[in-house]
Amino acid sequence: xxxxxxxxxxxxxxxxxxxxxxxxxxxxxxxxxxxxxxxxxxxxxxxxxxxxxxxxxxxxxxxxxxxxxxxxxxxxxxxxxxxxxxxxxxxxxxxxxxxxxxxxxxxxxxxxxxxxxxxxxxxxxxxxxxxxxxxxxxxxxxxxxxxxxxxxxxxxxxxxxxxxxxxxxxxxxxxxxxxxxxxxxxxxxxxxxxxxxxxxxxxxxxxxxxxxxxxxxxxxxxxxxxxxxxxxxxxxxxxxxxxxxxxxxxxxxxxxxxxxxxxxxxxxxxxxxxxxxxxxxxxxxxxxxxxxxxxxxxxxxxxxxxxxxxxxxx
Amino acid sequence: xxxxxxxxxxxxxxxxxxxxxxxxxxxxxxxxxxxxxxxxxxxxxxxxxxxxxxxxxxxxxxxxxxxxxxxxxxxxxxxxxxxxxxxxxxxxxxxxxxxxxxxxxxxxxxxxxxxxxxxxxxxxxxxxxxxxxxxxxxxxxxxxxxxxxxxxxxxxxxxxxxxxxxxxxxxxxxxxxxxxxxxxxxxxxxxxxxxxxxxxxxxxxxxxxxxxxxxxxxxxxxxxxxxxxxxxxxxxxxxxxxxxxxxxxxxxxxxxxxxxxxxxxxxxxxxxxxxxxxx
Numbered sequence: 001x002x003x004x005x006x007x008x009x010x011x012x013x014x015x016x017x018x019x020x021x022x023x024x025x026x027x028x029x030x031x032x033x034x035x036x037x038x039x040x041x042x043x044x045x046x047x048x049x050x051x052x053x054x055x056x057x058x059x060x061x062x063x064x065x066x067x068x069x070x071x072x073x074x075x076x077x078x079x080x081x082x083x084x085x086x087x088x089x090x091x092x093x094x095x096x097x098x099x100x101x102x103x104x105x106x107x108x109x110x111x112x113x114x115x116x117x118x119x120x121x122x123x124x125x126x127x128x129x130x131x132x133x134x135x136x137x138x139x140x141x142x143x144x145x146x147x148x149x150x151x152x153x154x155x156x157x158x159x160x161x162x163x164x165x166x167x168x169x170x171x172x173x174x175x176x177x178x179x180x181x182x183x184x185x186x187x188x189x190x191x192x193x194x195x196x197x198x199x200x201x202x203x204x205x206x207x208x209x210x211x212x213x214x215x216x217x218x219x220x221x222x223x224x225x226x227x228x229x230x231x232x233x234x235x236x237x238x239x240x241x242x243x244x245x246x247x248x249x250x251x252x253x254x255x256x257x258x259x260x261x262x263x264x265x266x267x268x269x270x271x272x273x274x275x276x277x278x279x280x281x282x283x284x285x286x287x288x289x290x291x292x293x294x295x296x297x298x299x300x301x302x303x304x305x306x307x308x309x310x311x312x313x314x
Numbered sequence: 315x316x317x318x319x320x321x322x323x324x325x326x327x328x329x330x331x332x333x334x335x336x337x338x339x340x341x342x343x344x345x346x347x348x349x350x351x352x353x354x355x356x357x358x359x360x361x362x363x364x365x366x367x368x369x370x371x372x373x374x375x376x377x378x379x380x381x382x383x384x385x386x387x388x389x390x391x392x393x394x395x396x397x398x399x400x401x402x403x404x405x406x407x408x409x410x411x412x413x414x415x416x417x418x419x420x421x422x423x424x425x426x427x428x429x430x431x432x433x434x435x436x437x438x439x440x441x442x443x444x445x446x447x448x449x450x451x452x453x454x455x456x457x458x459x460x461x462x463x464x465x466x467x468x469x470x471x472x473x474x475x476x477x478x479x480x481x482x483x484x485x486x487x488x489x490x491x492x493x494x495x496x497x498x499x500x501x502x503x504x505x506x507x508x509x510x511x512x513x514x515x516x517x518x519x520x521x522x523x524x525x526x527x528x529x530x531x532x533x534x535x536x537x538x539x540x541x542x543x544x545x546x547x548x549x550x551x552x553x554x555x556x557x558x559x560x561x562x563x564x565x566x567x568x569x570x571x572x573x574x575x576x577x578x579x580x581x582x583x584x585x586x587x588x589x590x591x592x593x
Contacts, residue, residue: 059466063436064471068441071440071444071448071450091467095433098427
């Protein structure tokens with residue numbers, strides 16, 4: 001049996017942000033005193049003139065980024081997803097999203113698995129929050145390769161982008177020559193019985209669940225949706241028309257995230273029976289990763305059970 | 315001679331603000347009138363700007379962080395030639411470039427979108443850092459209100475600005491000591507309890523200059539001193555009078571955002587004109 005190659009998203013993020021800071025005169029890394037967690041510290045250590053420490057003050061940090069961007073620079077604001085999406089929301093809306101300034105926002109430590117930190121550090125609402133902002137691009141990569149591709153695409157794109165990263169290791173899903181495009185979904189596995197549209201870290205768990213369901217005779221199509229905004233509506237409609245049963249999967253609240261975005265498209269254009277897999281309408285807690293995934297319904301075994309029930313009842 | 319011109323124009327600007335608010339049937343008055351002299355000085359004397367090219371790369375930047383005083387900025391921009399004077403009649407109207415609060419995407423000459431209080435100084439810090447990063451010579455000016463300074467973000471920005479020693483950033487506090495409803499210490503005036511915030515800014519590591527914000531000689535000296543100050547940002551506490559220039563509006567918190575009646579407008583315009591003739 002071959003060993004699955006895994007990698008921590010922040011390691012690849014670290015490599016790419018340093019390269020961008022070195023090669024692109026516009027790029028500045030802006031920190032909220034978490035650089036050694038998010039691994040933005042590589043810029044502070046190796047390219048200090050491209051690193052701006054803003055201290056523990058996210059509102060100022062994001063407004064400063066708008067000012068920097070207005071002078072032609074491309075600041076990358078990097079902090080935990082929870083603080084980025086909630087503490088600085090008004091600043092992001094007024095000074096970055098509405099004027100469509102070229103600020104990149106990287107939410108490290110997103111979702112449920114934030115390293116035994118619990119309710120204050122988990123970000124289960126960030127996709128929902130960012131996708132309601134006009135002009136915002138929202139990307140949740142699934143593995144290290146996609147992290148790098150998303151960062152390069154964001155660097156080339158003129159305007160505000162939110163990229164959601166995870167803290168821990170994830171299996172590699174994509175080859176290094178993967179052709180990522182903002183706003184384009186990727187079908188990772190063809191299937192005929194039920195479609196699962198997944199994003200971010202939940203995509204690798206979805207693929208594992210699909211494998212187990214195949215053993216039980218259920219053919220699952222897995223569509224990975226790295227960009228939640230702008231949404232690849234054609235890909236959603238195509239898979240829905242094929243299987244007529246759509247499940248969404250995300251390490252995020254079931255309210256307002258990918259599940260809601262897909263439901264909006266299908267509800268208006270191709271009403272389809274749906275199941276949203278994500279964290280239910282409740283707050284989470286601190287605990288080891290596997291226990292959190294199990295309790296909050298995102299583990300592979302939870303997904304297998306939920307998808308099977310959904311398929312059998314349909 | 316130059317100061318005389320500034321003073322004459324200030325009266326015209328104040329009259330135009332009142333006429334525009336009366337025409338729009340909405341908007342703020344007290345704050346814009348207290349800010350007029352600083353804006354007039356900045357746009358006609360201090361800042362390196364080009365009304366023909368509002369987005370010129372090395373222009374000096376201005377942020378009206380107290381965005382609800384937008385009409386004062388629009389009026390000064392109109393006198394400075396950034397927009398036709400007639401356009402002021404579109405203030406607050408649908409599809410107008412002159413939104414209730416400044417929108418930088420609409421009008422060249424507006425360097426930052428504002429309106430949600432407390433955010434502008436941070437953006438100014440970003441611009442000042444951006445200038446330093448690119449070895450650009452432009453300077454950044456940001457006007458905040460004393461009421462606005464209740465927002466914690468102002469002090470986040472103040473703290474980081476002094477850490478970075480951005481001597482190309484000037485903050486002007488329009489210290490009129492009145493806000494929308496204010497403080498109950500004095501039921502009649504509702505003045506802010508703090509007379510002068512100089513000590514706070516000093517504690518945050520800024521070079522502080524406290525002046526009469528309606529006196530052009532003082533403004534002249536203060537902005538010169540700011541230019542000469544190296545290694546730290548400068549804050550100019552412009553001690554002003556809310557509703558300045560119209561006797562029955564001065565110091566009255568109710569004129570924060572009140573539309574004058576036809577009679578009140580005439581009275582105010584007459585006062586401003588008479589004062590002009592005396593001067």
